[in-house]
Amino acid sequence: MDESIRFYHDIIQYFKENYINLAFILVFVVVGFIISNFLQKRAKLRLTKKSPNHITANFTSQIVGFVLKSIVVFSTLYLLGLSSFTNKLLAGAGLLTFVIGFALKDIGENFLAGIILAFKSPFRLDDLIEVTGITGHVKDINIRETIVKTPDGKDVFLPNAILLKNPLFNYTLDGYLRYEFTVGIAYENNPTEALKIIIDSVNNVEGVLKDDKKPFITINELATNSININVKFWIDTFKSTRRTVHNNIRSQVMNDVVKALIAGGFSLPASIVEIKNYEPYGDLKLNVEQK
Secondary structure, eight states, rough: OHHHHHHHHHHHHHHHHHHHHHHHHHHHHHHHHHHHHHHHHHHHHHHHHHHHHHHHHHHHHHHHHHHHHHHHHHHHHHHTOOOOHHHHHHHTTHHHHHHHHHHTTTHHHHHHHHHHHHHHOOTTTEEEEEEEEEEEEOOOOOOOEEEETTTTTTTEEEEEHHHHHSOOOEEESEEEEEEEEEEEEOOTHHHHHHHHHHHHHHSSSTOOOOSTTTTEEEEEESSOEEEEEEEEEEETTTTOOOHHHHHHHHHHHHHHHHHHHHHTTOOOOOOOOOOSSTTTTOOOOOOOOOO
């Protein structure tokens, strides 16, 4: 207990005798962190120009900033005359790492996962991905988590380890994305003629691919009250990078298909509701309320 009191007394005495030096050291720390942030930004800009994946550049620049700031911290301890403390800290780094490894297992795991994701590059900035049922566009990746923005505008912070451990679906990595929907026509209509109208309508929409990945129209199901036709088509996400553009193309295709079928005299039946009367000798009573 006496040693602890003496230790704190020495620290107070040190501050009293070296307050001018401490002021310069404070300036050194502030300038050091400013320079570290500046170099981190410069590294990010240079790596962004050279690397095709901006996420890798961003993550690498964060590591550069962390290393530079660590150097500033240890240099500050040395200038404070705490070189022996610094040496002990470095000497005990192995034990400290071992202890912290258990206490901060998740943080370390996410950090290593972030390094693997940044350099393996399973996705790029603004890629549309899905993992553990969460779908959205990648906005950033840092030391601990990956930020994904969902189509409804929510920002989801996914721990990097989740993306590394679970199946990850990238819908835009190769630039192609497929949409599909189903439309039903009545049984009295000619399905062969409907297929021709639908394929012509889909091909006329700007943004729909027509070469190797051309639209694919098939009769999908003979339902209770309709012949269901499945419509599949592809778009190039490199030409329309924004999610709103993707949805606009899909909406335009569906709208044009419905318009073309109605103009061609086809009936698009709705669901049929069957009403049964369990009183065979009585009149069917219906109550209609007008609001």
